[in-house]
Amino acid sequence: MTTELAHAPEWAAPEAESPLDAVVEVPGSKSLTNRYLVLAAIADTPGHIRGALASRDTVLMADALEALGARVERRGSDWAVEPIRLGRRAPFGAGPIEVECGLAGTVMRFVPPVAALLGRPVRFDGDPEARVRPMGPVLRALRDLGARVDDGPDGGRGTLPFTVTGPGVLQGGLVDVDASASSQFVSGLLLSAPRFAQGLVLRHTGPTLPSLPHIVMTVDVLRAAGVRVDDSRPHIWEVAPGPVAGRDVRVEPDLSNAAPFLAAALVAGGTVRVPGWPEATTQPGALLPDLLTRMGGRVERSADVLAVSGTGVVHGIDVDLREASELAPTIAALATLAHGPSRLRGIAHMRGHETDRLAALATEITRLGGQAEQTHDGLVITPRALHGGVWQTYRDHRMATAGALVGLRVSGVRVVDVDTTAKTLPGFTGMWARMLGVA
Ligand SMILES: O=C(O)C1=C[C@@H](OP(=O)(O)O)[C@@H](O)[C@H](O)C1
Numbered sequence: 001m002t003t004e005l006a007h008a009p010e011w012a013a014p015e016a017e018s019p020l021d022a023v024v025e026v027p028g029s030k031s032l033t034n035r036y037l038v039l040a041a042i043a044d045t046p047g048h049i050r051g052a053l054a055s056r057d058t059v060l061m062a063d064a065l066e067a068l069g070a071r072v073e074r075r076g077s078d079w080a081v082e083p084i085r086l087g088r089r090a091p092f093g094a095g096p097i098e099v100e101c102g103l104a105g106t107v108m109r110f111v112p113p114v115a116a117l118l119g120r121p122v123r124f125d126g127d128p129e130a131r132v133r134p135m136g137p138v139l140r141a142l143r144d145l146g147a148r149v150d151d152g153p154d155g156g157r158g159t160l161p162f163t164v165t166g167p168g169v170l171q172g173g174l175v176d177v178d179a180s181a182s183s184q185f186v187s188g189l190l191l192s193a194p195r196f197a198q199g200l201v202l203r204h205t206g207p208t209l210p211s212l213p214h215i216v217m218t219v220d221v222l223r224a225a226g227v228r229v230d231d232s233r234p235h236i237w238e239v240a241p242g243p244v245a246g247r248d249v250r251v252e253p254d255l256s257n258a259a260p261f262l263a264a265a266l267v268a269g270g271t272v273r274v275p276g277w278p279e280a281t282t283q284p285g286a287l288l289p290d291l292l293t294r295m296g297g298r299v300e301r302s303a304d305v306l307a308v309s310g311t312g313v314v315h316g317i318d319v320d321l322r323e324a325s326e327l328a329p330t331i332a333a334l335a336t337l338a339h340g341p342s343r344l345r346g347i348a349h350m351r352g353h354e355t356d357r358l359a360a361l362a363t364e365i366t367r368l369g370g371q372a373e374q375t376h377d378g379l380v381i382t383p384r385a386l387h388g389g390v391w392q393t394y395r396d397h398r399m400a401t402a403g404a405l406v407g408l409r410v411s412g413v414r415v416v417d418v419d420t421t422a423k424t425l426p427g428f429t430g431m432w433a434r435m436l437g438v439a
């Protein structure tokens with residue numbers, strides 16, 4: 001967990017005064033926008049992304065790909081992509097290209113394999129908090145596949161900053177990756193793999209694998225772009241070398257960003273509706289209807305609208321969230337307001353997210369008088385009467401939305417640096433106020 005911010009502004013989280021009756025339009029998925037961007041940047045023909053999320057993480061991705069030679073023309077949520085002209089030789093002696101990752105896991109894990117396709121050094125760095133996020137397995141894999149990676153003295157730090165220099169044509173082939181710290185290690189390598197001379201056979205070697213739906217999402221978008229992917233063997237993915245089609249795609253709403261709004265209906269009572277809910281999706285938010293039902297909500301779907309209703313009574317839950325750790329801060333906030341105890345399991349890797357989320361949640365819940373203990377792979381939360389106070393967010397967008405959720409019920413919660421939500425959801429406080437009818 002990184003240090004608390006000394007002088008960051010505090011946002012008085014509004015309490016819910018009455019049951020909700022709201023429609024919340026949620027912008028596009030971060031994970032899909034950034035996958036579509038990477039694939040469009042290495043495609044053979046131009047692409048078009050409609051309903052793109054315009055947030056810090058996706059702007060960083062577009063800027064990173066532009067630095068590598070793509071062009072991303074952004075008009076609102078309509079983004080047109082001219083791919084990188086791969087194979088064109090970089091000017092001799094040209095200095096390194098600089099890529100700024102911010103705190104975006106998708107940028108720091110998905111872009112280095114693209115950089116390895118160029119014959120020119122690309123230097124990656126990011127926020128101070130990003131310099132502790134795990135990268136080692138990606139860097140080792142890129143070396144094994146034929147790129148040069150400089151990440152500091154003594155065999156490398158395995159974190160940002162680092163420099164990737166590709167050989168011009170990356171051979172690819174067989175590589176072993178321990179992805180127990182992040183599924184993004186797998187997704188990043190798979191996304192660029194159709195451009196490796198021999199494609200890629202990636203074997204996951206670690207004891208656990210988080211966020212499998214996000215790997216399924218990667219396979220799905222690759223196939224939709226005409227790439228052959230064999231995922232028939234557990235924990236082995238094989239990507240054939242070949243063309244990548246530039247496509248015209250529409251991004252689904254970000255279901256993980258819908259989570260705090262839908263959860264608000266359980267806390268405040270009433271109903272929250274999210275339009276555009278996909279019929280089928282690879283987003284981990286697909287688990288929300290089940291999770292929110294188990295915690296006391298009533299979930300209904302009519303056409304493309306998902307409606308969640310609540311009574312203000314929240315049930316505790318015992319749940320393995322390894323497939324959907326993005327939802328864990330929302331579930332933890334709900335658990336803090338529940339009638340019975342909760343246990344969240346399978347999420348040890350969240351210690352390497354934007355912040356150590358297990359420590360951050362336990363600290364902030366405890367600060368407001370709640371009881372939350374870390375286990376080896378999650379949290380045990382025992383409801384207690386809470387009081388108002390400061391809720392630190394550690395530059396983590398999902399800590400901020402979790403604080404807002406607690407503040408619906410607990411008077412006087414002050415969320416520090418709420419604008420950190422701009423990582424994936426600019427305008428969060430306005431959306432929250434509109435949902436509450438106080439905008
Ligand atoms: O590939 C992706 O788009 C993501 C994968 C997951 O990462 P981890 O496997 O590191 O949890 C998820 O938590 C993150 O928000 C987005």
Ligand SMILES: C=C(OP(=O)(O)O)C(=O)O
Pocket residue numbers: 103104105106325326353354398424
């Ligand atoms: C873990 C997350 O982000 P990132 O893509 O930076 O890993 C997240 O959004 O919950």
